Amino acid sequence: MATTTATLTISSTDLLSDELALSTTATLTSAGNSTGLTGTNGLARKTVAGGHAQYTLFAAASHTDDKAHKVYLKNMSTTAAEFFLISIHDVEVGRIYAGDWALIPWSADTTGDDADFKIDPSANDMTLEYMLFTDE
Amino acid sequence: MATTTAAVTLTSDLLSDNMSVSASTTCMKAGTTADGLDQIEYGYVEVATGDEYDLIATTPTAAKASKLFVKNHSIDETYYIAITQNSQAIGRLYAGDWMFIPADFHDAAADIAITSNGGTNKVEYALFHEGTALTTT
Numbered sequence: 001m002a003t004t005t006a007t008l009t010i011s012s013t014d015l016l017s018d019e020l021a022l023s024t025t026a027t028l029t030s031a032g033n034s035t036g037l038t039g040t041n042g043l044a045r046k047t048v049a050g051g052h053a054q055y056t057l058f059a060a061a062s063h064t065d066d067k068a069h070k071v072y073l074k075n076m077s078t079t080a081a082e083f084f085l086i087s088i089h090d091v092e093v094g095r096i097y098a099g100d101w102a103l104i105p106w107s108a109d110t111t112g113d114d115a116d117f118k119i120d121p122s123a124n125d126m127t128l129e130y131m132l133f134t135d136e
Numbered sequence: 137m138a139t140t141t142a143a144v145t146l147t148s149d150l151l152s153d154n155m156s157v158s159a160s161t162t163c164m165k166a167g168t169t170a171d172g173l174d175q176i177e178y179g180y181v182e183v184a185t186g187d188e189y190d191l192i193a194t195t196p197t198a199a200k201a202s203k204l205f206v207k208n209h210s211i212d213e214t215y216y217i218a219i220t221q222n223s224q225a226i227g228r229l230y231a232g233d234w235m236f237i238p239a240d241f242h243d244a245a246a247d248i249a250i251t252s253n254g255g256t257n258k259v260e261y262a263l264f265h266e267g268t269a270l271t272t273t
Contacts, residue, residue, distance in 0.1 A: 002148065002149055002150040003148070003149055004146070004147070004148035004149075004150060005145075005146070005147050005148070006144065006145070006146050006234070007144065007145045007146075007147075008142070008143070008144055008205070008234055008236055009141075009142070009143045009144075010140065010141070010142045010143075010205065010236075010262070011140070011141055012138060012139060012140035012141070013139070014138050014139060015138040015139075015140050015174065015176055015264075016176065020140070020176075022205070022262070024207055024234055026207075026232050026233050026234050027232065028233070029213065029230065029232075031216070031228065031230060032213060032214045032216075032230065033213055033214075034213050037150070038150070039150070040148065040150050040151065042151060042155075043155065043157060066225070066228065067228075068216075068228060068230055068233070069227070070227075072144075072146060072157070074159050080164070080167055080168055080169045081167040081168075083166075083167075083201075085240070086237075086238060088221070088224055088225075088226050089224055090224075091221050091222050091224040091226075091246070092240045092242050092246065093221060093226065093237060093238060093239070093240060094202065094203075094204075094237060094238025094239045094240040094241075095166070095199070095200075095201060095238050095240060096238050097164065097166060097167065097201050099161045099162075100161045100163075100201070100203075100238070101142075101144060101159040101161055101236075102236055102237050102238055103144060103146075103234075103235055103236050103237070104226070104227060104235055104237045105219060105226065105227025105228055105229055105233065105235050106226070106227045107218075107225040107226060107227045107228060109225040111225075113224075115224065115225055115226075131146070131157070133148075133150075
C-alpha cells in the first residue's frame, strides 16, 4: 500500500501573547478505511498565459465523487498582488496570493452541478504548481 | 506586524520517484509583502451528526487573503466532516485529515459549513484573517 503523508506547521511568535506552534501530520487514506490513497497526477506546473479567465483544473466527472481526494496548490508568482481565485463549480472558495499554498479536500461531487475544480489567475503568465491525490 | 508562517511537507511513495514536496508561506494580507495577517479565531468543537453548522460565526472581510485550517480529530476511520460553502460540496475530511485553504467569504452566503457524519466528530479550526464584521448588539 502506498503511503502519502501531509505535515503542516503553523507558527507565530507575535500573533498572540502565547507563541503559536501548531503541527499536525495526516496519512492520506481512502474514504472510510485505512488504505492509503492510490492515485496521483504527480506534481505539475502550469503557466496560464491568457490571464484573467476561469479554467477547469480538474473535472469532477473524471473522478469518483464524494471520496477523499486532496488537491495541493501553490502560486509560484513573486508579485504580491497576483492571485489565483479558486472555485468549486461556481462557488468562490478563496484566493491564493503570491507564494501561498493550499491543501484542499475535493469532493468531485456530481450529484447536482459538477463540482469542477477551477482556477482564475488575476494576471497574465502566472504559474501554478499543483498535485491531485485521488481516491478512486 | 504579526508574522505567521505556514509550512507543508507532502511525502509519498505512490510514484517510482519518491516524492517530497515542501512549501512555506508567510501569511500576508491581500496584495502586500509588508503586512501580515494579524487576527485569528482558534477553536475546538464537537459536532454531532445531522445538522449543518457554520464553522465561522462572524464574517471576515471579503475577497482578502484569509486562511482556514481545519482538522478532524476523530479516530474512527469511517467518521468524516463534509465541508460545504453556499450549499456546494467542497470536500470531506476523514478522521485525522486536515486542510489549509484560502477563504474568500465574498458574501454572507459564503460561510464555510460543516456536517458531521458517522458519529460525533471532534474538529479543530483556526481562521487567520484581516478583519471581521462583528454583529452589533
